[in-house]
Amino acid sequence: MAAAEAARYAGLGEDPDVVASVAARTLTPAAHLRACRSQLDDGEHQWVWLALQRATNPDPVAAVTDTVDAARYAAGPHAANLVADAQVWIVRPAPQ
Structure with missing residues (x-):
């Protein structure tokens, strides 16, 4: 969710x-x-692609913490909102 939200804030939601x-x-x-190209010099949306890549980590705890870390940079001035939303997503039980 954090990676998708960061992409939306960066204008890449669609x-x-x-x-x-x-x-x-x-x-x-x-x-x-x-994602690989974004990490090269002058790559576009480096933090968005890094957040998306980190979200695919098979270790769920690392995926969450690393994704939120990268996503907050991608969200720019919306970082505080993204982190607050991520805290809610983390503690909210999944729908049955």
């Missing part, structure tokens, strides 16, 4: 690679390539 990766809960091949 990006097909982002949407597909969030839905699949893994980076698609195209998203993986974009």
Whole structure:
């Protein structure tokens, strides 16, 4: 959720690679390539792609903490809202 929210704040909420990766809960091949390219000099949306990549970590605790860490940078001036929302998402029980 935090990675998707960060993407939305960055204007990438409707990006097909982002949407597909969030839905699949893994980076698609195209998203993986974009994530790698984003980390190069002058890459675009570095923190968004890093948050999406970190969200795919199979260790759930590391996925949450690392994703929120990267997502707060991607959210820019909305970081406080994102962190507050993430705290709610973490403690709210999943719907049955």
